[in-house]
Amino acid sequence: MCGIAGIVDLRGRRDIDGAVLAAMNQIQFHRGPDEGGTFIESGVGLAHRRLSIIDLSSGQQPLFNEDHSVVVVFNGEIYNFPELTEELLALGHEFRTRCDTEVIVHAWEAWGEDCVKRFRGMFAFALWDRNRDTLFLGRDHLGKKPLHYALLPSGELIFGSELKILLQHPGFVRDLDPRAVEDYFAYGYIPDPRTIFKGALKLPPAHTLCVRRGDPLPPPRAYWDVAFKAHAPMSEDEAGHELIERLREATRIRLVSEVPLGAFLSGGVDSSAVVAMMAGLSSSPVKTCSIAFDDPRFNEAQFAQEVAEKFHTDHRVETVDPDDFGLLDKLAWLYDEPYADSSALPTYRVCELARRKVTVALSGDGGDENLAGYRRYKWHSYEEKLRAKLPLGLRRSVFGFLGRVYPKADWAPRVFRAKTTFEAMARDTVEGYFHGVSVMSDRVRAPLYSAAFRRELQGYHALEVMRDHASRAPTDDPLSLIQYIDIKTYLPGDILTKVDRASMAHSLEVRAPLLDHPLVDWISGLPPHFKLRGGEGKYIFKKALEPILPHDILYRPKMGFAVPLVAWFRGPLRERLREAVLGPVMEQSGVFDMAYLRTLVDQHQSGQRDHSAALWSLLMFESFLRTLADAPALVRGEAA
Known part of the structure; x- marks a missing residue:
């Protein structure tokens, strides 16, 4: 696991400023503390920070082909590199290392832009081909590894694993994108391909960017999509058996490592399933770790311990302070742009804990999106059944009116909190889901x-973000459609961003077997009722795991990481919230109606309303603005 950075002059062969390239690489030191490397020639500069995982002795980057005409910097792991190496050797290519990075340069020579279709793993890379005068950027199928880029007015294309890398270039302008701000306050993150800055973009998952020097910058090109193509009919037993076998194989190929390897174990279905697969494949005890909370509403430690004992893992657990809000400003630096998922706090801590024992950790990420595990899928399906009973025009007029006039009643019993339901019923499928999330x-x-x-x-x-993805979805089934939307938005924008930044802050590599792209594609073809049935998400997965995992692990209510925001903002963070949200940084931004912000704070702190999610997003936005304003001149895009 590593970090990459680069500067390429697309207009000519002007000299690359080595000091700027070095600054871009140094700011991501945490992503690869083991080694650093750079490559500079006329109009091209590539840089790399390395966290050594495979081929510790000879996997240094930048890495070249035989005649040094092709060079690559790479972040990630390509798990099928042994098979690809054999295929490329048969085609006459020569290898100097035993690492997966070298596969990329030879695959480019053999298959050009289609090389990414052959890779199985997680990756973000930049490849320069001197003979073709071409830059080729690629990102993995599901967006596990990030890649940001910007075309500067000078004609230079800059790129890097984190947004802060781009900010090190003095030519980068840091004007905020108003649309990204609107996206953030709707979703709590900024969906691909936007970033918070007008001048920078994220390369979307399953996309490449190929540009020849002298040509205009083309749009990214998609090379894969989740198919949601139905399989031939199969029984539940057949589907469950094949699902477990595919997960076992996806786990097996992720166990290759020359450094200590373990797993996150929350006690939930997904992480427990991955640990079960690892235990069956390993001759020694699996190293597992989990965090505990003093508050029983959020504490899953007992379930993690139960799984650890069943599979005889080398388990470590650490209790996290429920008032662990000392990380707030650090999060702004880690994420580079506003990010409002409060579970980033415990995720940071569990990565910190894992790194004390291992350098690589397997996780259960991806199970909820693939197998309809989120509670919101159940509620959306319920609303869809109601929507189907009346035409949209009638629902808009009747329920739209009721949603406007019915009072907001957070204080009332749930049966009387109908305003949100009325509003949802007045919307179509995509609007309704957007409204819910x-x-x-x-x-x-x-x-x-x-x-x-x-x-x-x-x-x-x-x-519009969800509308755009829905317009390209390969399915119109209501459940499959919102799963597809989540795979395109929430998964890369929130979940995988959270895990990448939290893990790389501790120089920890995280691998996710449930996000093996052939497995994701196969699961997408299962009938929707195999995923969600009778209000039970992950139905087929849980049935298949019944002989493997305890019943209370499979069928207990989902908990997940959570932090007590409601109490924080009325207690220990009361004054900090007021000072931040109502302070000069927010006012001077020009984005907000300050009187309305005061209303949100007052209503929450008086107990009249629960605005904790909105206030957390505002607090993190203020922290982002302050972190950016406090940055040195070079980061601000000013002349050094």
């Missing part, structure tokens, strides 16, 4: 912005 609903978000900022938005609405 938004950090701030349209009703809360609409008054958030100042009049001047609303003019900058020019009518843009964050729903």
